[in-house]
Amino acid sequence: MRVAERISVIGTGYVGLVSGTCFAEMGHRVVCVDQDARKIDGLLRGEMPIYEPGLQALVAANLEAGRLDFTCDVGKAIQQSDIIMVAVGTPAQPDGDVDMSQVKSVLHAIAAYALSSKIIVMKSTVPVGTGGWAENLLRNRAMPHLAFHVVSNPEFLREGSAIQDTFHPDRIVIGSEHREAGERIAAMHAPLGAEVLHTDRESAELIKYASNAFLAAKISFINEMAHVCEKVGANVTLVAKGMGMDRRIGPHFLNAGIGYGGSCFPKDTQAQLKLAQNVDYDFKMLRAVIEVNQLQRQRFVVKIEEAAGPLDGKRIAVLGLAFKPNTDDLRDAPSLDIIPALQERGAVVSAYDPAALTQAAARLPGVSLCTDPYATVYEADAVVILTEWSEFRQMNWRLARCLVNTPLLIDGRNMFEPEAMRELGFTYVSVGRQTAYAEDTQPIRST
Numbered sequence: 366m367r368v369a370e371r372i373s374v375i376g377t378g379y380v381g382l383v384s385g386t387c388f389a390e391m392g393h394r395v396v397c398v399d400q401d402a403r404k405i406d407g408l409l410r411g412e413m414p415i416y417e418p419g420l421q422a423l424v425a426a427n428l429e430a431g432r433l434d435f436t437c438d439v440g441k442a443i444q445q446s447d448i449i450m451v452a453v454g455t456p457a458q459p460d461g462d463v464d465m466s467q468v469k470s471v472l473h474a475i476a477a478y479a480l481s482s483k484i485i486v487m488k489s490t491v492p493v494g495t496g497g498w499a500e501n502l503l504r505n506r507a508m509p510h511l512a513f514h515v516v517s518n519p520e521f522l523r524e525g526s527a528i529q530d531t532f533h534p535d536r537i538v539i540g541s542e543h544r545e546a547g548e549r550i551a552a553m554h555a556p557l558g559a560e561v562l563h564t565d566r567e568s569a570e571l572i573k574y575a576s577n578a579f580l581a582a583k584i585s586f587i588n589e590m591a592h593v594c595e596k597v598g599a600n601v602t603l604v605a606k607g608m609g610m611d612r613r614i615g616p617h618f619l620n621a622g623i624g625y626g627g628s629c630f631p632k633d634t635q636a637q638l639k640l641a642q643n644v645d646y647d648f649k650m651l652r653a654v655i656e657v658n659q660l661q662r663q664r665f666v667v668k669i670e671e672a673a674g675p676l677d678g679k680r681i682a683v684l685g686l687a688f689k690p691n692t693d694d695l696r697d698a699p700s701l702d703i704i705p706a707l708q709e710r711g712a713v714v715s716a717y718d719p720a721a722l723t724q725a726a727a728r729l730p731g732v733s734l735c736t737d738p739y740a741t742v743y744e745a746d747a748v749v750i751l752t753e754w755s756e757f758r759q760m761n762w763r764l765a766r767c768l769v770n771t772p773l774l775i776d777g778r779n780m781f782e783p784e785a786m787r788e789l790g791f792t793y794v795s796v797g798r799q800t801a802y803a804e805d806t807q808p809i810r811s812t
Contacts, residue, residue: 369393370553373446375439375471377404379415379527379628379694380488380520381452386423387531389433391556396434398442408435416693416720419528440478448550449475450518452488457632461639463492472499475513476506484546485515490573490633492640496540496566514546517566519573524627525691534559540569574640577633578651583618584625585657591621591797592664601797602779621797623751623777624661626688626697631658662699665796666706669775672794673747677711680770682745684738685752685778686718686725693720695728699777700751704729717741719756739768746771753778766790772803 370393374385377399389395399405404414411425427433436442443449453467468489475483485503487496496515503513517540522530537554539561541547551561564572587605594601601621609616625631634655641648670676688698695701698721704714708731715733718725722734735741738757742748742765750757758780766772766789774786775794783801786793793801 368552370448370549371446372396372448372450373398373442374450374452374488375399375442375474376452376454376467376489377401377408377414377435378452378454379417379524380522381450382408382415382424383417383420383522383527383531384450384452384488384520386420386427386433387528388553389427389430390423391553392432393553394432395427396436396442396446398436398439400437400439402437405435405437416691417527418525418691423528439474443475443478443483444480446483447481448484448486448553450486450488455489455491455632457635461635462643463490463636463639465491465495468495468499469502472502473506476503479507479511479513482512483514484549485513486518486550487515487570488518488520490519490629490636491517491570492636493567493570493574495570496542514541514543515566516541516543516546516550517569518550519569521573521576524694525689532557537561538564538569538572540564540566542566574633574637577630578637578654580618581625581630581634581658582650582654584620584630585654585661587619587621588624588661588796589657594797595799598799599797600799604797621779622661623665623699623703623796624658626699627694628696631655631697662702663706665699665777666703666710668794668796669707669747669749670710672775672792672800673771673773675711676707679712679746680744681707681712681714682742682748682769683714683716683732684718684741684748684750684757685754686716686729687721687752690752690754691720693718693724695721695724698751700725701728703749703751703777704732708732715741715745718752719754739765743768745769747773747775750774750776750778750780753780762786762789762791 372388372393372395374381375398377397385395385397413421451471453471456464458464496517499515519538537559539547539550547563590604591601605619608614609619638648638651673679686700687694707714715735717735717738725734738760772791774791779795783793783798787801787803790803792803
């Protein structure tokens with residue numbers, strides 16, 4: 366018979382809120398903790414602090430069932446739980462190192478409030494060696510008769526599909542120096558039916574960084590190939606498809622575009638690079654991955670200017686602001702670099718995103734934020750796609766063609782087939798593919 370664990374999850378960001386809710390759905394008794402009283406009050410009313418498909422309904426169901434609760438009382442949550450999941454932020458510092466202040470605060474709270482032995486599950490992405498450091502801190506600060514076993518259990522959730530990823534993981538990684546603690550955490554995941562990899566703590570901590578760094582490398586590689594394709598007349602979509610048919614390579618993360626963003630890849634690649642520096646190793650390949658990703662945003666601005674001509678006074682309509690679809694997350698989104706660069710060149714920018722408008726209001730001054738895509742493109746001299754929301758695929762592009770000043774579509778995510786957009790009357794510019802010119806449009810500049 367499966368045991369229902371008493372779990373506290375400290376931190377209600379993407380990882381903590383989704384993980385805690387999903388463990389409650391699996392039958393465990395979960396309390397999610399956050400110091401932000403307004404956020405906790407909202408969660409108790411069923412209001413989500415993040416945009417994540419399916420999350421609101423899952424939270425409501427488990428609140429009603431009594432398996433899930435939210436609180437600001439970290440002491441009570443620690444005392445009433447046997448397993449404590451640490452899911453607080455570990456942002457990057459200016460030098461690329463990891464800011465561990467929130468993790469340290471949680472450990473201090475555990476040491477101060479714990480009245481019984483605990484298993485500490487590290488869900489936050491942390492540097493190698495954190496597990497041993499955390500155990501030493503607890504041993505030195507907590508009551509001496511208590512035992513604390515720190516288990517590394519990295520998350521591999523994608524924003525926008527985090528619930529799906531939780532219930533259908535590729536693998537469960539558990540790094541523990543205490544066999545019983547590792548097996549207990551594995552048992553919590555048993556209903557998911559995924560393969561469990563037991564490792565030492567250091568390897569588990571590094572697996573998360575290595576995975577994200579490798580995926581980032583695939584993105585930067587295909588973006589470099591896109592530039593070669595443009596110069597030789599090839600189609601990067603077909604090149605990527607041919608590469609992905611090789612089982613050794615696979616098709617995932619080979620979509621050319623404007624590069625990666627979000628809360629994980631930029632931070633984790635920088636942290637991995639800093640980790641290598643801290644042990645006197647120059648990780649040249651990863652350094653290039655990061656450089657290429659930043660250059661990709663700059664190159665896209667140049668692409669827009671080359672297609673539209675001088676931008677001073679031009680009306681540029683931007684579709685998509687979040688770093689990826691199905692999220693409202695603007696952290697390190699390409700839009701935050703690309704739009705200000707367009708404004709610096711004199712462009713007048715209007716923008717629309719299905720989920721991120723509230724966050725964008727504070728991050729993108731001077732941008733006219735619209736509540737639907739058709740108002741956004743009205744009288745535009747160029748339409749630019751920065752996020753591949755499915756809503757944009759379903760737009761009436763014939764209507765959009767009638768609304769714009771100039772039928773120029775510059776697609777940073779390669780959402781459409783060039784010929785299809787040309788037949789709709791647009792000059793279509795994408796990444797790593799040849800421009801498709803509308804029949805009544807001549808190239809602005811020769812290539």
